[in-house]
Amino acid sequence: MVQAKAWILTKHFDGFPKDSDFELKVEELPEAKDGEVLLQALFLSIDPYMRFRMKEGDVMIGTQVAKHINQLFLY
Structure with a gap:
């Protein structure tokens, strides 16, 4: 199994x-x-503008650069 990690906004902040x-x-x-x-x-x-669009408990969304780890092909 693979673990996935996500950052969750727990409370809104100022500054x-x-x-x-x-x-x-x-x-x-x-x-x-x-x-x-x-x-x-x-x-x-x-x-930074995303802070105003998020609700507490939401996963932080954004863009990323990712590396291909594994691909499964079933024949």
């Missing part, structure tokens, strides 16, 4: 964010199915 404003959620991913790929995020970009 600069603090570590306590976020929580790292870890979950197990199921095995890849035919034609699915597994990617590892290398760099994340979260724009």
Whole structure:
């Protein structure tokens, strides 16, 4: 099994964010199915304007640069 990690906004903040404003959620991913790929995020970009669009408990969304880890093909 592979673990996936997601940053969750735990509370809105004013000014600069603090570590306590976020929580790292870890979950197990199921095995890849035919034609699915597994990617590892290398760099994340979260724009400042996103803070006004998010609700507490939401996963932080943004863009990323990712590396291809595994691909499963079933014949």
